[in-house]
Amino acid sequence: MQTSLRAGGAPRTGGAPQSAGRGSSRRPACECSALAAQHSRRRPQRVQQPPTGVLDHASSSRMRLAPLNAQRRSPVIAPDISIGSGQDQTFVDLNNYLLRQRIVFLSGYVNDKLATQIVGSLLALEAMDEEAEIxxxxxxxxxxxYSILGVVDTMQAIKPPIKTVALGACYSYASLLVAAGTKGRRYSMKNTRLMMTQPMGGSQGDIYQIAATVAELNAIYQLIARYYMKFTGMSADDVERATNRDTFMTPEEAKQAGLIDDLIRGDGGRDYTSPPAMVRQLEDLGFVDRLTGGILNTGREF
Structure with a gap:
């Protein structure tokens, strides 16, 4: 019994051996297999190519930024803190240790998840001690x-006094969180930047949906404006002027606006009002002209 291949590639058994002559329409099995393999090698697998232009550039950018994005998404490993000594020694993570010291660190964009953690920490510290400062x-x-207002409402509702310290950047409604601390206990580091603004949003749909979104944005703005007036003593007109556009402030300006009560300088009382010599030279336009002119007159090629 011999085996041959049909046109569809299925094996066929039985029958007389097929002739390999010129008039024969079939080939031996080994020859058909070789031709099929050669044909498959000639036909490369089709790959979906991205369109050229902007999308191609965007895809290449994503490929270049993939390692950086993966690094950004990687979790930050918090160090463990040693508590006690000897047989009583134990280790706790950094956040747990700070919470035991009645310290809450609010960092990053405040969404529902972060707001839940902050509110839970404040409520737990109140349950531990209703008089000790947080x-x-x-x-x-x-x-x-909504997340910011939830944290602000909790700060106003609990009994312990709350000391707020602004560091780095406290933009948008984060400045409201700083101002929500207990009066006389609101501080800022000397290089912190603060900013006041108004809520933003967008909508699509029919006129009734857009009107509902505008009404909700206005309601949120009224809540935030009333809180700013309550915490800072600013008038409604002052709050409106400060929130019509992004208003950036130094700690000194934030103190004048009533967002904070004092600064934490941490400079040991040293005077940094006069700039260093190099800064004074750069402020002298004549020095800059002399410097660039000297470089150009050397004849060097850079």
Whole structure:
């Protein structure tokens, strides 16, 4: 019994051997297999190519930025802190250790997840001691209005006094969190930047949906404006002027606006009001002209 291949590639058994002559329409099995393999090698697998232009550039950018994005998404490993000594020694993570010291560190964009952690920490510290101070360090670009208002309401509702310290950048509604601390206990580091603004949003749909979104944005703005007036003593007109556009402030300006009560300088009382010699030279336009002219007159090629 011999085996041959049909046109579809299925094996066929039985029958007389096929002739390999010129008039024969079939080939031996080994020859068909070789031709099929050669044909498959000639036909490369089709790969979906990205369109040229902007999308191609965007895909290449994603490929270049993939390692950086993966690094950004990698979790930050918090160090363990040793507590006690000898047989009583134990290790706790950094956040747990700070919480035991009644310190809450609020960092990053405030969404529902972060707001839940902050609110839970404040409620737990109140349950431990209703009189001891809670210190809240804030370094945030802002967040969702509802999440921010939830944290502010909790800060106002609990009994312990709250000391707020602004560091890094406290933009948008993060400045409201700083101002929500207990009066007389609101501080800022000397190089912190603060900013006040108003809520933003967008909508699509029919006129009724857009009107509902505008009404909700206005309601949120009214809540935030009333909180700013309550915490800072600013008038409604002052709050409106400060939030019509992004208003950036130094700690000194934030103190004048009533967002904070004092600064934490941490410079040991040294005077940094006069700039160093190099800064004074750069401020002298004549020095810059002389410097560039000297470089050009050397005849060197850079």
């Amino acid at each position: 210190r809240v360090y804030i370094n945030s670009p802002g967040g969702q209005p």
